[in-house]
Amino acid sequence: MDPPGTSKPIVSAPMSNSPGTLVAFESSAIERTGNRIRVDGEITIKGHTEPVEITGDITDAIADPYGGERFGLALAAVIRRDEFGVSWNNPLPSGEPALSNDVTLIAELQLVKQT
Secondary structure, eight states, rough: OTTTTTSSSSSSSSTTOOOSSSSEEEEEEEEEEEEEEEEEEEEETTTEEOOOOOOOOEOOOOOOSSSSEEEEEEEEEEGGGGGGGGOOBBOTTSSSBSOEEEEEEEEEEEEEOOO
């Protein structure tokens, strides 16, 4: 059983009911050093845009069982949710906020080279 108040969605109604694209990202630079990758760009959430740096790991391409080539990406970025109008919070009994303003966005991808 969940503690009271923890089964509600964290996303506020105005964000979850927004028409159109909720999140968009546009890169401005990509840098690879060995297996590390850094992508600089801008993220837009709820119509508000902020710069963001995404970092992670990239694998070398490998042959897959279907005759193609694929590689993997594991990426992460930290944003401040209050910069995008997501400010709901609830104090804990200690008075501290239940939720951090820092949110880690994570993407794990497998990409296949098209021939």
